[in-house]
Amino acid sequence: MNLNHKQEELIAQLAREIEEKFPDIKFIEVVPSPESTNTLWLHFTEPENEARFMEIAEYASARTMDILLDYGYHLVVLPVVENGAVAA
Numbered sequence: 001m002n003l004n005h006k007q008e009e010l011i012a013q014l015a016r017e018i019e020e021k022f023p024d025i026k027f028i029e030v031v032p033s034p035e036s037t038n039t040l041w042l043h044f045t046e047p048e049n050e051a052r053f054m055e056i057a058e059y060a061s062a063r064t065m066d067i068l069l070d071y072g073y074h075l076v077v078l079p080v081v082e083n084g085a086v087a088a
Contacts, residue, residue, distance in 0.1 A: 001032050003040075010067055011042060014075065017063065022056050024048065028080060039074040046079035053079060 003011070015027035025045045033039035047053045060077035068074050 001030075003030070006071065007040070007073055010071065010073060011040070011075065014060075014063055014067070014077075015042065015044075018044065018056065018060060018077065021059060022047070022052075024052070025056065025079070033076065036074070039076060042075055042077050043080045044077060046081055 011030055019026060025047055028043040028045060031041050031043065033041050044056075047056055056079075057077070064075045064077065
């Protein structure tokens with residue numbers, strides 16, 4: 001997968017912001033969405049409970065919407081389990 005410089009910069013900044021605000025989760029990787037060629041999925045470790053997940057999802061959705069509106073890049077933050085499979 002080839003990311004341009006701005007995508008790399010925005011993803012690194014977003015990952016850093018999320019890890020600082022929620023130190024119990026960590027950025028794992030970025031992968032292209034199998035559903036859309038214009039979407040990138042950002043995988044993070046799965047939080048310990050659903051309430052924590054909702055906090056992270058709310059924060060991430062606001063930040064990714066800003067990125068979409070400002071730069072046109074559609075990013076989605078997803079929790080994954082430790083073996084790398086997308087969490088249910």
